[in-house]
Amino acid sequence: xxxxxxxxxxxxxxxxxxxxxxxxxxxxxxxxxxxxxxxxxxxxxxxxxxxxxxxxxxxxxxxxxxxxxxxxxxxxxxxxxxxxxxxxxxxxxxxxxxxxxxxxxxxxxxxxxxxxxxxxxxxxxxxxxxxxxxxxxxxxxxxxxxxxxxxxxxxxxxxxxxxxxxxxxxxxxxxxxxxxxxxxxxxxxxxxxxxxxxxxxxxxxxxxxxxxxxxxxxxxxxxxxxxxxxxxxxxxxxxxxxxxxxxxxxxxxxxxxxxxxxxxxxxxxxxxxxxxxxxxxx
Numbered sequence: 209x210x211x212x213x214x215x216x217x218x219x220x221x222x223x224x225x226x227x228x229x230x231x232x233x234x235x236x237x238x239x240x241x242x243x244x245x246x247x248x249x250x251x252x253x254x255x256x257x258x259x260x261x262x263x264x265x266x267x268x269x270x271x272x273x274x275x276x277x278x279x280x281x282x283x284x285x286x287x288x289x290x291x292x293x294x295x296x297x298x299x300x301x302x303x304x305x306x307x308x309x310x311x312x313x314x315x316x317x318x319x320x321x322x323x324x325x326x327x328x329x330x331x332x333x334x335x336x337x338x339x340x341x342x343x344x345x346x347x348x349x350x351x352x353x354x355x356x357x358x359x360x361x362x363x364x365x366x367x368x369x370x371x372x373x374x375x376x377x378x379x380x381x382x383x384x385x386x387x388x389x390x391x392x393x394x395x396x397x398x399x400x401x402x403x404x405x406x407x408x409x410x411x412x413x414x415x416x417x418x419x420x421x422x423x424x425x426x427x428x429x430x431x432x433x434x435x436x437x438x439x440x441x442x443x444x445x446x447x448x449x450x451x452x453x454x455x456x457x458x459x460x461x462x463x464x465x466x467x468x469x470x471x472x473x474x475x476x477x478x479x480x481x482x483x484x485x486x487x488x489x490x
Contacts, residue, residue, distance in 0.1 A: 211322065212272040213241035216283040216424075217249055222432075223280070223424035225468030229453035230279040230319050232466040236457070237326045237334060244271050250283040251290065258293065263303050265290030269314045270307060279319035279453060281423040285351035287316045292355060320422060320452055321358050324370045327456075331373050336461030338487050339376035342479075344455070345416035345447075346371060346378050347407065349426040350387050361385075367420065367452060374459045379414040383407050390425035404429040405437045408445045417479055419449045427451065432473045448476035458483060 219227035234241050247268050251261035265287050269276060278284050294300045294311060304310055327334065346367040353361040362385065368378040386407060389400030408430060411419050421427050431449035438444055450472070457467040458480060469476050 210240045211277040212274040213243045214278040216280040218424040225471040226451045228468035233457045236460045250286040262290045262293045275315040277317045281352040284318045339374045342376040343417045345381045345411040345419045347421045349423045379416045383410045388426040388429040390429045420452045448474045
């Protein structure tokens with residue numbers, strides 16, 4: 209499988225572990241990624257001008273004829289939203305004039321969907337470490353399933369399908385599509401922190417051992433902010449928050465450095481050791 213790869217801005221900064229693990233997992237699965245040579249911001253949620261946001265996204269899309277894969281759910285949502293907005297003749301005409309080329313459309317895929325497709329066909333060829341008995345809280349956040357595409361916006365199950373293929377156990381997690389609070393963190397910090405802590409507490413109540421997510425902003429709120437939230441609320445959560453690509457990489461037998469596990473704020477190394485102990489005991 210050969211795909212164009214759109215990493216997005218965060219993958220080169222605070223979300224490097226997402227980029228590192230995505231490339232490592234795709235390489236292990238025989239997926240060839242060709243990073244867009246001159247990519248720019250996807251238009252992100254903070255770009256309020258519709259034409260500017262669409263133009264930024266379409267500039268990326270127009271650089272390749274290959275299907276485009278990204279591992280960031282924000283980028284995934286924005287690129288797909290831009291394609292839908294290009295159905296408006298007025299917007300399409302103005303964006304094409306600015307870019308100086310005719311946009312012909314494209315297929316946008318998320319790394320989760322791509323990885324699931326490969327493992328559904330030949331999971332026994334790739335899985336090295338069994339994740340049996342590992343309890344996982346799947347957290348989608350707001351944007352992975354919006355606009356509607358490969359899964360239901362309100363009741364998605366695609367991440368659970370992948371978790372089961374890895375022989376782990378997806379927990380019933382009622383807040384899996386709730387907002388993490390990230391988009392309102394600057395103007396409404398207390399409200400944002402309340403949302404994040406509610407999600408973490410609910411995940412803990414399911415008896416999950418880890419949370420997996422797809423979004424760097426969600427990862428920031430649940431992972432990087434977790435210790436601060438524990439101190440403010442006087443309650444210990446202690447749940448590692450992994451990108452789904454990091455979890456898949458563990459099952460593929462990839463090492464911690466290959467998956468950027470040392471970059472996670474809540475150390476996942478204790479749970480990784482437990483995974484290997486369970487695996488060796490059969």
